[in-house]
Amino acid sequence: MVGRLLAAFFGLVLALGATMSARAAEPQLTLEATVEADSPEPYVGEMILLTLRGDYDAFITLERFEGIELPNFTWLQLGRDVWSKGRKNGREYTSVERRLAIYPQKPGTFTIGPFRHRLTVDDGSGRRSETIVVSNAVTLTVRPKPATNGGWWLPARNVAIEDHWDMDTARLADGATATRTVTITAEGQTAAALPPPPKVVAPWLIAFIAPETRTTEITRDGPTGTVRWQWRMRLSKAEPGRLQAFHIPxxxxxxxxxxxxxxKSRRFAYATVTAPEGSSAPIRAWNWLLPLAVGLVLPIGAALNGRRPMPAREILARFRRWLPERDALAMRSARMRGDVKAYRLAAARRLAHHGHAPERHLAEIDAALFRRAPIRAVDLRETDRRLRGLFRRPAEAGTCERQLSPRDTVPQRGR
Structure with missing residues (x-):
C-alpha cells in the first residue's frame, strides 16, 4: 500500500514539473503598431509614418506579414524589413521592424490595423509550429486640407528649388538659344505629388520644353520626390522682354x-540692344543715314516733278522702293553661307516689319533649331523662294498699313 502511494506521488511531481517546464518554454511574441505625424491631427495628403515592430523570444524559421489593408490611405513601404538581435529582461529576443509612409485621402477619424504577422517557430528540438501574432490598432483623426491660392496643395517637410541657366539671357548673342533647367525636391512626398510644369508663354519668346523627369528616393524617414524640367528658349523679336516669376506654394x-x-523673373535681350525695357533701341547708323539721303534727294525730286516739289513722304516711299531692304540683304548673305540661325533672325525681323507672324512662316526652321532636328533638313533655298513670294503680296489684313501711292498723297489738279 505504501509503495503505491509513493509511486502515485512521484508521478504527480513529474507531471507538474513537465507542465511547468512546458509553460516556461512557451515563447513570448509581441507585435506593436505606432504612428508618427508632424501634428496630432494631420491634414489630408500629409505623410504619416507607420511602424510595425515585433519582438519574438523564439527561433523563427519562416515569417510573412499578411496582406496590409489601409482603406482611405495610399501608402508605400520604406525599404526592406530590418531584423536584429537584442536582450530583454535578461532573455534574447529577435526583433523585426517594418516602416510605411501612409497618406490619408480624405478627412475623418480612422482606425489603422490591427496587423497580422504569420510565424513558423522551432521549439529547439526540431519540432515546428505555426502561429499568428496580431498587433494593436491605432486611431487617427485627419483634418481636411485648407484652402490655398490656386487650389494647389503640397504638404512636405521641406521643398527646395534649383533654377539654372546656361547663359546670361540679358546679353544674348544674335540667334542664341538659352537652356533653363529647374529641379524641385520635396521631402516627405513622392514625385507624383509634385506640380506639373508651368506654361512658359510670351509673344516675344519661342520656348520648347523637354519631357520632364520624375524620381522618388526611398529612405527610412520617408520618400523624397524630385521633378526636373528643362526649356530651350530664344527671342522671336529683336526687342527685349521679361519672363515673369512663377510661384509654387x-x-x-x-x-x-x-x-x-x-x-525667378528673367530678362531677355540681345547684347546689341542696350536700351532699358520699355524704351526704344538706340539710334543706329541706318536710322540717320536714311533721313540724310532723303534730304539730298528732295531737290532732285522737286525738279523731276515739274511745277512743284513732291511731298517728302512720297519721295521717302519711292526712295525706299528703290533701295533693297537691309534684312533682305542679310537673308541673302546667310542663305549663301548656309547659316540657318542668321537667316532665321533676319527673316523674322523682315516678316515682323511687313506685318507677318514669324512663328507661322518659319516653323520648319524653328523645329530644326529648337527641337534638335537635323539642320541639314532645312532647305534654305526653298524657304527663301517661298518668303520672297510672300513679301511680294500684301500683308495679312489688319496687320500692316498698305504702302502709299502718289494718288494717296498728291491731289490731282484740274487741267
Missing amino acids: WFDTQSRQMRDVVM
Whole structure:
C-alpha cells in the first residue's frame, strides 16, 4: 500500500514539473503598431509614418506579414524589413521592424490595423509550429486640407528649388538659344505629388520644353520626390522682354505654415540692344543715314516733278522702293553661307516689319533649331523662294498699313 502511494506521488511531481517546464518554454511574441505625424491631427495628403515592430523570444524559421489593408490611405513601404538581435529582461529576443509612409485621402477619424504577422517557430528540438501574432490598432483623426491660392496643395517637410541657366539671357548673342533647367525636391512626398510644369508663354519668346523627369528616393524617414524640367528658349523679336516669376506654394508640415518656392523673373535681350525695357533701341547708323539721303534727294525730286516739289513722304516711299531692304540683304548673305540661325533672325525681323507672324512662316526652321532636328533638313533655298513670294503680296489684313501711292498723297489738279 505504501509503495503505491509513493509511486502515485512521484508521478504527480513529474507531471507538474513537465507542465511547468512546458509553460516556461512557451515563447513570448509581441507585435506593436505606432504612428508618427508632424501634428496630432494631420491634414489630408500629409505623410504619416507607420511602424510595425515585433519582438519574438523564439527561433523563427519562416515569417510573412499578411496582406496590409489601409482603406482611405495610399501608402508605400520604406525599404526592406530590418531584423536584429537584442536582450530583454535578461532573455534574447529577435526583433523585426517594418516602416510605411501612409497618406490619408480624405478627412475623418480612422482606425489603422490591427496587423497580422504569420510565424513558423522551432521549439529547439526540431519540432515546428505555426502561429499568428496580431498587433494593436491605432486611431487617427485627419483634418481636411485648407484652402490655398490656386487650389494647389503640397504638404512636405521641406521643398527646395534649383533654377539654372546656361547663359546670361540679358546679353544674348544674335540667334542664341538659352537652356533653363529647374529641379524641385520635396521631402516627405513622392514625385507624383509634385506640380506639373508651368506654361512658359510670351509673344516675344519661342520656348520648347523637354519631357520632364520624375524620381522618388526611398529612405527610412520617408520618400523624397524630385521633378526636373528643362526649356530651350530664344527671342522671336529683336526687342527685349521679361519672363515673369512663377510661384509654387507648399505647406511646411513641421512649422505648420504655408510657404512657396519661386522660379525667378528673367530678362531677355540681345547684347546689341542696350536700351532699358520699355524704351526704344538706340539710334543706329541706318536710322540717320536714311533721313540724310532723303534730304539730298528732295531737290532732285522737286525738279523731276515739274511745277512743284513732291511731298517728302512720297519721295521717302519711292526712295525706299528703290533701295533693297537691309534684312533682305542679310537673308541673302546667310542663305549663301548656309547659316540657318542668321537667316532665321533676319527673316523674322523682315516678316515682323511687313506685318507677318514669324512663328507661322518659319516653323520648319524653328523645329530644326529648337527641337534638335537635323539642320541639314532645312532647305534654305526653298524657304527663301517661298518668303520672297510672300513679301511680294500684301500683308495679312489688319496687320500692316498698305504702302502709299502718289494718288494717296498728291491731289490731282484740274487741267
